[in-house]
Amino acid sequence: MNELSMNRPRRRNVSKTVVRFFLLLWSVIVLYPVIWTFLTSLKDNQMVMLGKPWDLPSALHFENYSNVWSRAHFGDYFFNSLIVTVGSIALSMALAATTAYILARFRFKGRGILYFAYIASMMIPTTLGLIPLFFLLSDLQLDNTLFGLILVYSVGTIGILPFAIFFLIGFYQSLPKELEEAATIDGCTDYGIFFRIMLPLSKPGLITVGIMNTLTVWNEYIMATVLTNNPEKYTVPVGIAIMQAEMQYRTEWGPLFAGLAISMFPVILIYVFYQRQITGGLTAGALKG
16 A cells, blocks of 8 residues: 555656656747747848758848838738738627627527527638628629728638637626626616626636637638739738748748748737636636536
8 A cells, every 4th residue: 555655656757747748849849930930030041042941040130021021011911910800800709799698698589590500600611602702892892902801701701700609608608697687686787787797707708719719810811812902902821922922033031931920920929918818718618618
């Protein structure tokens, strides 16, 4: 009995060491391409083309960032993506929060059908709606506009609205009904209950699903390519594809990687500041769903 009790701490220490080793190895695998991209963005073309892509930069060429920002019009692509992402997330979260609350807290005919319709829409491939959306936006004269992309991303086929509804329903269903009953006794209307009580309590879920959908919209390429053919309306993914096609023939690898680094910076910044909210929101959503 004593030998078993002595062996248990040893086994736990060995298992912890193995887990930590694999986590460290996984961190290196994930972080190395990111670090390599930032280092390559500071190199000149000669160092990249002479077969030294893995060496540290001999000199820091920060002019690559200024060149790609202004000369390659990457600044325009960046701000277009910023406008589209902020607008899409704001609209989709407003629709998702209200829809999820209705489906979670109210009982009415057709509720189940509506719920499964939202969930089923997540299984529709993005490419399946390209042609109908293209002609629809053309008829509405919203093609080649950022507002058209915002509408498509918010309620279109990339699935951020159904995913947000599915995710938030679990939060609203877990909230005790006594909160609504107490608010009703105090004279609060349905709108007051939602905006004063339910919406603030669902903040962890809103932050989590908002960040995850932000990554989806920021990196979306297919819709932006098909629905915009005006260079002034290109988003970051489309701009990077155009830059890659042009700069590889001009051997401007430094500015190209600088553009990639700039496109990754907002995503990394969001994760650094909101990693606890993301983890906590996912855990709470799993427990409450």
